[in-house]
Amino acid sequence: MPRLPRLTPDDPASRALYDKIVGGPRGTSMLDQEGGLAGPFNAMLLSPAVGDALQELGAAIRYRSALSDRARELAILVVASAWDSAFEQQVHEPIARSLGLTDAQLTAIRSGRPPELGDPAEAAVVRVATALVTGRDLDDEEYALLPESVVFELTTLVGYYSTLALQLRVFRVTG
Structure with a gap:
């Protein structure tokens, strides 16, 4: 049973993070059926400053790495x-x-x-x-x-x- 409900970006910082994730290279692939962030991205809304740094690291690893x-x-x-x-x-x-x-x-x-x-x-x-x-x-x-x-x-x-x-x-x- 999930411990964390689907979070909604209800303040400017979490809205900016949500928009950055959805508007970035991951696109809408990280959205659940209700439009919330799926997987680890939902929890990132708990702390937008840390969540943003973490998702940016992930974007660098996925989309800007020298690894094939x-x-x-x-x-x-x-x-x-x-x-x-x-x-x-x-x-x-x-x-x-x-x-x-x-x-x-x-x-x-x-x-x-x-x-x-x-x-x-x-x-x-x-x-x-x-x-x-x-x-x-x-x-x-x-x-x-x-x-x-x-x-x-x-x-x-x-x-x-x-x-x-x-x-x-x-x-x-x-x-």
Whole structure:
């Protein structure tokens, strides 16, 4: 049972945040059937200043990162699996499928196993993301798998989606 009701942007700060999310690159995809913000975005209205900074970080990760779309979705799904975040899986598995990931690859990630990938860079992203969510660190070999700029973006992505997964769990958001 959700702990947080659907919030309405009833003050200037929360209205500005709502409009920024809906008017940005995510568009209306983060709206529920009643026009409220879905998933983690609803809770962001509780603290518009923090919510805005958090959603802006997410927009940078999703839309301005050097990670390829497939690598980004693979990493997001590794985090979703580690946190058992049904919402993130529901949102990001269709995106991953549209980018050519197979059901077998998605099942492997959901099960905590490395998927069979033909691209060594994607396999390295999965290995590093998995190390970050399971060991919360990288050994020297894992650190060396990717350029440092990618390691920076990937650690930021893992931290951001872990934050969302934690908020989704605390507020009991399931779908």
